[in-house]
Amino acid sequence: MLMMDSLIDYILRFGHLNTSEIALIKASVTQIELKKGVYFSEAGAIPRQVGFVVQGVLRGWYYNQDGEDITRCFIAENSLAADYLNLESHQISTEYIQACTDCKLIVFSKAQWEGLSHSIAGWDIIKNKMVQLCMYQKSRKGPVVSQDASSRYLEFLKNYPEVMLRVPLRYIASYLGVTQQSLSRIRKNIS
Amino acid sequence: MLMMDSLIDYILRFGHLNTSEIALIKASVTQIELKKGVYFSEAGAIPRQVGFVVQGVLRGWYYNQDGEDITRCFIAENSLAADYLNLESHQISTEYIQACTDCKLIVFSKAQWEGLSHSIAGWDIIKNKMVQLCMYQKSRKGPVVSQDASSRYLEFLKNYPEVMLRVPLRYIASYLGVTQQSLSRIRKNIS
DNA sequence: TGCATTTTTTACCATTTGGTAAAGAAATTT
DNA sequence: AAATTTCTTTACCAAATGGTAAAAAATGCA
Numbered sequence: 001m002l003m004m005d006s007l008i009d010y011i012l013r014f015g016h017l018n019t020s021e022i023a024l025i026k027a028s029v030t031q032i033e034l035k036k037g038v039y040f041s042e043a044g045a046i047p048r049q050v051g052f053v054v055q056g057v058l059r060g061w062y063y064n065q066d067g068e069d070i071t072r073c074f075i076a077e078n079s080l081a082a083d084y085l086n087l088e089s090h091q092i093s094t095e096y097i098q099a100c101t102d103c104k105l106i107v108f109s110k111a112q113w114e115g116l117s118h119s120i121a122g123w124d125i126i127k128n129k130m131v132q133l134c135m136y137q138k139s140r141k142g143p144v145v146s147q148d149a150s151s152r153y154l155e156f157l158k159n160y161p162e163v164m165l166r167v168p169l170r171y172i173a174s175y176l177g178v179t180q181q182s183l184s185r186i187r188k189n190i191s
Numbered sequence: 192m193l194m195m196d197s198l199i200d201y202i203l204r205f206g207h208l209n210t211s212e213i214a215l216i217k218a219s220v221t222q223i224e225l226k227k228g229v230y231f232s233e234a235g236a237i238p239r240q241v242g243f244v245v246q247g248v249l250r251g252w253y254y255n256q257d258g259e260d261i262t263r264c265f266i267a268e269n270s271l272a273a274d275y276l277n278l279e280s281h282q283i284s285t286e287y288i289q290a291c292t293d294c295k296l297i298v299f300s301k302a303q304w305e306g307l308s309h310s311i312a313g314w315d316i317i318k319n320k321m322v323q324l325c326m327y328q329k330s331r332k333g334p335v336v337s338q339d340a341s342s343r344y345l346e347f348l349k350n351y352p353e354v355m356l357r358v359p360l361r362y363i364a365s366y367l368g369v370t371q372q373s374l375s376r377i378r379k380n381i382s
Numbered sequence: 383t384g385c386a387t388t389t390t391t392t393a394c395c396a397t398t399t400g401g402t403a404a405a406g407a408a409a410t411t412t
Numbered sequence: 413a414a415a416t417t418t419c420t421t422t423a424c425c426a427a428a429t430g431g432t433a434a435a436a437a438a439t440g441c442a
Contacts, residue, residue: 008389016388019339028378039247064337064338068337070337076323084323085324085327087415088320088323104441112289124315124316124319128315128319128323129279131323132275132276132279132319132322132323132326135323135326135327135330136276136326139326139330140329140412143336143338144261144368145334145335145343145367145368146217146255146259146261146338146365146368147255147368148400148428148429149400149429150428154338168388168389169389169390170389170390174337177335177337177338178429178430179337179429179430179431180389180390180391181390181391181393181429181430181431181432182428182429182430183390184390184391184392185391185392185428187391188392189392192394209424228426234415296416339399339429339430340398341398353385358422359418359420360419361418361419367398369399369400370399370400370401371398371419371421372399372401372420372421372422372423373398373399374403374420375421375422376398376399376421376422378421379421379422
């Protein structure tokens with residue numbers, strides 16, 4: 001399937017668009033590839049892009065007070081990658097979004113992302129539904145403090161089966177809030 | 192200050208409104224009081240209201256698989272109270288929003304909340320900014336799995352000083368993902 | 383392929399947190 | 413005010429998790 005098609009399929013889940021509107025979207029975006037390790041968005045800069053992941057896994061992370069690398073989220077196929085609130089409010093981001101595997105993305109510049117409102121009547125509604133679902137899922141699929149480490153790991157397997165085999169375990173450990181050693185022990189005791 | 196004024200002040204932080212638009216909003220909403228323990232929104236029902244907290248603290252919570260009462264969030268003055276995604280998508284909620292102290296709220300019915308788009312040009316934008324900020328803050332001010340229990344407690348004190356003295360410690364414990372006994376021990380060791 | 387680097391596992395012990403029980407304190411009801 | 417209920421603290425021990433170190437495995441690179 002063409003990269004564009006997966007984007008359009010995704011968008012159409014949130015509202016209806018006619019053929020010319022779809023063409024307009026296709027004309028506004030850019031396709032990019034990110035090699036493993038390359039940053040899509042960086043701390044210290046004002047985010048300027050919204051990405052749609054066609055292939056690969058990205059990782060959102062930040063440095064905590066002790067300088068440790070903490071994974072806030074994984075972003076796999078058919079999801080949006082963006083530090084959205086800082087993008088909207090023109091503020092400096094404090095976290096990184098980095099390709100965790102080789103990735104293919106479709107990118108909207110901030111101007112394109114927002115400008116489509118002028119040419120597509122329902123764009124604002126679709127856009128907000130997409131963003132809100134993203135935020136919601138990130139929080140609902142994420143690790144829960146009230147669970148112990150094993151339960152968080154099992155939930156992770158359920159919620160992100162497509163991520164499990166493609167990213168280093170140390171990132172998963174930092175996502176789940178445990179040391180690599182603990183995660184290793186947990187995996188051993190479970191399987 | 193009148194209850195309405197705090198609502199309008201809040202809304203104006205997200206966009207501009209003229210006098211007649213403000214009047215329109217005031218005419219659409221209802222003021223209510225909730226006694227401690229009363230539910231604003233319940234699991235098993237489709238949420239139908241968006242509330243703005245003028246006074247008091249509410250608590251969002253759900254039952255986990257073991258039947259334990261888990262606190263997802265505290266909602267204090269000048270915040271929105273709603274199970275927003277289920278409100279929007281007309282789906283049955285799985286969590287409760289309950290008055291934790293006696294509360295005063297200003298309430299939009301779903302119809303009013305959405306209908307204002309037709310009479311106020313910028314309402315959609317304002318509405319979405321409010322909702323997105325709410326979602327964002329809930330996740331950013333919430334407890335982080337990578338921190339230990341003491342750090343989570345200290346962060347809570349920083350992020351929700353206005354809540355600390357007004358809700359039972361057992362709710363704070365369930366919010367932080369620790370037992371009451373652990374929280375008690377932590378508090379003893381810190382102060 | 384072979385070497386260097388990174389990632390993962392294992393082990394040991396210290397520390398933190400949970401589970402159970404019970405006492406004490408505070409709030410609520412009668 | 414007294415009684416009841418709810419909330420909080422304390423104590424003890426078991427279980428889970430972290431810190432340090434080192435070995436093993438996997439990956440990337442020359």
